[in-house]
Amino acid sequence: MNRLSRAVLGLFAAPRVNMREDYGKVRRVQQRLAALSGPRYRTAYRQTVAEVAGRLVPVRVFQPRQKRRDDVLLFFHGGGWVTGDIESYTPACATMADLTGCVVASVDYRLAPEHPFPAGLEDCFGVARLLLQEPHRAGIGSAGNVVLVGDSAGANLAAAVSLMLRDQGLRTAGRQILLYPVTHWDHDPLTSPFASVRHHGEDYRLTNTEVQDYFELYVPDPVQRRNPLVAPLMATDLSGQPASLVITAELDLLRDEGEEYGRALRAAGNEVRIHRVESALHGFIALPRFSRSLREAYEVIDDFLDGSLNGGPT
Structure with missing residues (x-):
């Protein structure tokens, strides 16, 4: 990528906020933006709840304009386990339903730091277990084929839920779609094993500092951040997982x-x-439907949902 292109993309860099102190402000901004766009999507979804360990977990169920598949996409939103909710992700979920032709069920799991690990994961696992084992109690309707989907921290939760379902001997989802997932615990450019942390951790949509702030809020104990349910790459056994699209x-x-x-x-x-979506930034699943990155991703998702794992490894 040439310098001009990098400079233009740098204009889309995330504001440099101290997430540990300003997560409340970020949430309020998201809520205001959601309130502006929310009314146009109200006919696209219905609100329900799933009972998980005595708690009522809100779930928003989106119907596609034209249903083309029986799959139910159980979606866990991103936001570093700290921000984001079903309101701020309503446009993205409505788009997901329409472009895949699937029912999408978005889970409003508990957020850190008020509810640190494993609270949000327990909510996601509980809803997934209900949908897979007792769909009549999940409040979502006929389950069909369940596909776990998440973006960023939500993809981390989807991967962790798949591991938990296997470890507990429960029915697992048939497929999982992990969009730019968090899978490792170290995002310090001096110690991370990954080149992308050093090359793309300062200039664009998500920064190293922001990710590290999220981890401190989600998992205050540094030792616990190496738990495979926090950092799935640390798992010693990854067998028995759903067919996966990353x-x-x-x-x-x-x-x-x-x-x-x-x-x-x-x-x-x-x-x-x-x-890999070339020239794409973190979080592109929330871009407008005409976005090239979004369209490319959904072409791949469509192929995957139709049963294709072709396209070759990267």
Whole structure:
């Protein structure tokens, strides 16, 4: 990528905020933006709840304009386990439903730091377990084929849920789609094993400092951050996982760890497709529908949902 292109993309860099102090402000901004766009999507979804360990976890269910598949995409939103919710992700989920022709169920899991690890994961696992084992209690409707989907921290939660389902001997999802997932615990450019952390951790959409702030809020104990349910790449056994699609963004500091997780899944005997979206930034799943990055990603997702793992490893 030439210097001019890098300079233009640098204009889209995330504001340099201290997430440990300013996460509340970020949430409020997201809520205001969601309130502006929310009314146009209200006919696209219905609100429900799933009972998980005595708690009611909000779930927003999106119907596609034209249903083309029986799959239910169980979606866990991004935001570093600290920000984001079903309101701020409503446009992205409505787009996901329309472009895949699938029902999308978005889980409003608990956020850190008020609810640190494993609270949000327990909510996601609980909803997934209900949908897979007792769909009539999940409040979502007929389950069909369940596909776990998440972006960024949400993809981390999807990967962790898949590991938990296997470890507890429960029915697992048939497929999982991991969009630029967090899979490793170290995002310090001086110590990280991944080149993308050093090359793309300062200039663009997500920064090294921001990711490290998220980890401190989500998992206050540094030792616990190496737990495979926090950093799936640390798992010693990745067998028995769903057929997986890992999509990464070229200019994302999480790129290399996401692709490495895909290779680790494949080495453990799982079916995996890894696809890198060139010139894309972290978070592109929330871009407008005309975005090239978004359109490319959904072409790959469509192929994957149709059963194709072709396209070759990266």
